[in-house]
Amino acid sequence: MTEDGIRCDGRRLDELRNISIKVGVLKNADGSAYIEFGKNKILAGVFGPRDVHPKHMANPDSGILRCRYHMSPFSVTERKNPAPSRREIEISKVIKEALQPAVILKDYPRTVIDVFIEVLQADGGSRCAALDAAAVALADAGIPMRDLVSACAAGKVADRIVLDVNNEEDQEGQADMPVALMPNMGKVTLLQLDGILKPEEFKTCMQTALVGCKRVYEIQRKALMEKYFQNGEQ
């Protein structure tokens, strides 16, 4: 990072990578989205509500949400074994738990909503990007939601708090903190921290990440509006 706060990829400290979202890209899914978050390229597909298999998982009171985060073997520089790794199982779990407060499952007893996330190309911060795509795909599937979920990471690189940590900064940096937010309700649904931050650093880091989430939300919103109203905002 340079003295005046220009980062390794030329961004300022509080600058996001380029984000673009496309809605409804998979024909066979009930809802889908494709996100490009910097160099991250991620597909999310939502299937359901549908019958639960195995049947013993079904809940007679409400629907259930299942989530699978998977990285393609070619998504990273060295070939990745396609079997779900420890890391992927963890990310599947945290994404599920980040989406769950937003999704209204009560209306669909005895059913399941499956969210499949496939990382085609990874470049740091893929769990946040995956979560953004998954939230849009759920909205596209018409699953009732209290709010969208927007996620963005912040971190500490060369003793400075930066927004949206990329792969290089993640490797070399001191901390990485992914945050997911329900923007209209102002509720945080995911907060992880890898690294060490002082209390005051944590506060600025959190503020930075929340600002990032709100900017991501605007992009998610625009993508949905474009698909359903050809951007004819009233």
Added chain:
Amino acid sequence: MMDVKRRYVIPGDVIATGPLRPEQNVYQDGDRMISTCVGISEIFENSVKVIPLTGGYMPKTNDLVIGKVIGTSPLSWEFDINSCFVGFLPAQDVFGRDYSPTKDELRQRLDIGDLVATRIANFDRSRDPLLTVQDRDLGKIEAGELVEISPSKVPRLIGKRGSMIQTIEMATKAIITIGQNGWIVISCEDSEGLLKAVEAVKMIDALAHTPNLTERVKSMLGVPDGENNDTIND
């Protein structure tokens, strides 16, 4: 006409605040009325609702649906009704009260793959929808073309007091059976009329949220503008 305020919304959007009644697809958070799906919000004098633009079919008692037989058990047929739940039609509904599984063969009346116009007799959270064919115009559909549209667009296809569907039926001389689950059977003696009717239905599915849809359908079908103008959602 009553003053109704309409707006395009996505999940999480606050439609209104104040003492209002949340109706379909609206979630109440304190005194805020929040949309739970992508759609068009409508604020009435004392209630709020959102007309969804996406999503599957949720069975409702008394809905007319078109079902496809997917299996039989000794006492009932199972129907795919384009929903996350499987519809059940008891054998007694077709054979009468003296039905006996040893004497009567279910498959002789309705075989797998048959399309049937049915009505939902009963449905609640704890049980799968119970179907009936005991009504006028219900029963096996012998001929016609099945068109699938999004269930959320069925009200648009019917139009205000059936105006849209009447327009199509008059212009093409087709007979159209609309299932609330988004399955539509069109039959017509004249093959050109059939193609036109199918095209019109598909057009409404694609352009359901756009204004002046009736005019566009009319011009597509070559009908001169009459007085029977449909203005819903315009």
